[in-house]
Amino acid sequence: MSSEPAPPGFELPLRLLLAFRTIIDELHERIAREGHPDLRPMHGFVFQAIGPHGTTAVELGRRLGVSKQAAGKTVENLEQLGYVERGSDPADARRKVVRLTARGVDCLVRSARIFDELRAEWSATLGEERLREVETALRLLAPGDPFRLDTPRWFGSP
Amino acid sequence: MSSEPAPPGFELPLRLLLAFRTIIDELHERIAREGHPDLRPMHGFVFQAIGPHGTTAVELGRRLGVSKQAAGKTVENLEQLGYVERGSDPADARRKVVRLTARGVDCLVRSARIFDELRAEWSATLGEERLREVETALRLLAPGDPFRLDTPRWFGSP
DNA sequence: ACGGATAGACAACCTCATTGACCATATAGA
DNA sequence: TCTATATGGTCAATGAGGTTGTCTATCCGT
Numbered sequence: 001m002s003s004e005p006a007p008p009g010f011e012l013p014l015r016l017l018l019a020f021r022t023i024i025d026e027l028h029e030r031i032a033r034e035g036h037p038d039l040r041p042m043h044g045f046v047f048q049a050i051g052p053h054g055t056t057a058v059e060l061g062r063r064l065g066v067s068k069q070a071a072g073k074t075v076e077n078l079e080q081l082g083y084v085e086r087g088s089d090p091a092d093a094r095r096k097v098v099r100l101t102a103r104g105v106d107c108l109v110r111s112a113r114i115f116d117e118l119r120a121e122w123s124a125t126l127g128e129e130r131l132r133e134v135e136t137a138l139r140l141l142a143p144g145d146p147f148r149l150d151t152p153r154w155f156g157s158p
Numbered sequence: 159m160s161s162e163p164a165p166p167g168f169e170l171p172l173r174l175l176l177a178f179r180t181i182i183d184e185l186h187e188r189i190a191r192e193g194h195p196d197l198r199p200m201h202g203f204v205f206q207a208i209g210p211h212g213t214t215a216v217e218l219g220r221r222l223g224v225s226k227q228a229a230g231k232t233v234e235n236l237e238q239l240g241y242v243e244r245g246s247d248p249a250d251a252r253r254k255v256v257r258l259t260a261r262g263v264d265c266l267v268r269s270a271r272i273f274d275e276l277r278a279e280w281s282a283t284l285g286e287e288r289l290r291e292v293e294t295a296l297r298l299l300a301p302g303d304p305f306r307l308d309t310p311r312w313f314g315s316p
Numbered sequence: 317a318c319g320g321a322t323a324g325a326c327a328a329c330c331t332c333a334t335t336g337a338c339c340a341t342a343t344a345g346a
Numbered sequence: 347t348c349t350a351t352a353t354g355g356t357c358a359a360t361g362a363g364g365t366t367g368t369c370t371a372t373c374c375g376t
Contacts, residue, residue, distance in 0.1 A: 004290075006286070006290075008270065008273065009270070009272075009273030009274035009276055009277035011304065012181070012292075012296075013178050013273070014304035014305065015304055016174045016177050016178040016181070016296065017178045017304070018300040019171075019174050019296050020171050020174040020175045020178065021312070022299070022300045023171040023174070024171060041313050056323070057323075058322080066363095067364075067365065067366080068323080069324090069325085069326090069364085069366090070363070070364055073363070092322095093323095093373085094322070094323040094324070094371065094372045095322095095324085096323080096324070111168070112166065112167070112168065114167075115166065115167030116167035117167070119170060122170075122299055125298065126295055128164070130291065130295055133288065133291060133292075133295075134291075134295050134296075135169065135170055135173065137284055137289070138173040138176075138177050138292075140283065140284065141177055141180070141283065141284065142176040142179075144176070146169065146172035146175070147172065154179070155198075155199050155313065214355090216353075216354055225333075225335080226354075226355075227333085227335090227357090228333055230355075230356075231332075231333085232332095250341080250353095250354085251341060251342085251354095252340065252341045252342070252353070252354040252355070253355090254355070
């Protein structure tokens with residue numbers, strides 16, 4: 001039993017969100033310095049949703065939880081920024097496959113490295129033991145696929 | 159030293175976000191059943207930003223990280239939903255004070271209770287000891303005011 | 317070969333934010 | 347006190363990003 005009173009229940013969710021923002025903001029600060037200044041938090045999710053083999057606008061929309069048209073517009077933006085390209089699928093003339101460009105892949109590689117660096121820094125602050133306990137606890141409390149890409153819309157007002 | 163390899167660095171932030179969403183979704187499911195079906199995740203933040211003594215649209219906009227016009231529109235919506243009301247300030251004829259209605263306060267009280275209930279459930283799943291360790295770790299890693307109200311805009315694409 | 321299902325593009329619209337302009341009021345300073 | 351400036355609120359125009367509806371082209375099972 002702990003002698004201290006429990007903190008109010010609203011603190012934990014706010015801390016979870018703040019910790020997420022802290023990591024993501026730090027990631028984007030660093031990746032901006034490495035040549036990707038115009039990336040937004042959302043884009044990392046989109047890149048992950050596209051994946052190494054490419055995908056289509058419809059499938060992307062499903063993964064992102066938005067309409068295929070919205071996904072198509074997102075792809076257009078990322079195409080203009082030079083992160084993705086569209087090609088045709090020889091096996092299915094309807095599909096137009098969205099793939100990451102070299103620049104897009106570079107971004108993914110750097111993101112993965114920076115995420116690992118940030119985790120290492122947290123591990124140094126907290127101790128690897130305690131960090132793993134946090135990760136284990138979160139896996140237990142919030143199981144399932146962590147890639148919920150519809151967050152922006154989810155959060156907004158009616 | 160842990161013999162298991164460390165998980166990839168991107169898992170932790172995604173779990174943090176997923177855990178946040180899990181709590182907030184559960185909160186809104188329950189508070190909808192208690193007579194507040196049209197609340198959105200954002201609104202809790204707005205209520206907190208308004209506070210017990212009321213505030214103005216300009217100040218609200220500052221706290222939310224949006225323009226005063228956007229804050230004014232949000233207030234209009236919440237006024238139509240019956241959660242806030244606007245009155246004039248006898249000490250300053252320019253100011254129009256936004257205050258929570260009885261319904262708004264009811265919502266805040268219920269939210270606080272449900273958050274405590276959810277925390278108690280997590281404590282039962284995880285053990286109070288381990289839950290406190292998570293909270294402590296998050297306070298250490300993401301210190302500062304957890305009320306960052308500009309999250310929706312922050313997350314969006316350019 | 318045909319009919320339903322699927323991928324994509326185009327158009328109209330909606331919501332919510334933005335900026336700019338404007339008026340009313342408060343406040344500090346000559 | 348009078349005036350200049352800052353502040354609070356509203357209105358108007360705009361833009362980003364999402365939605366639905368509709369249309370065409372293509373695939374696939376019967």
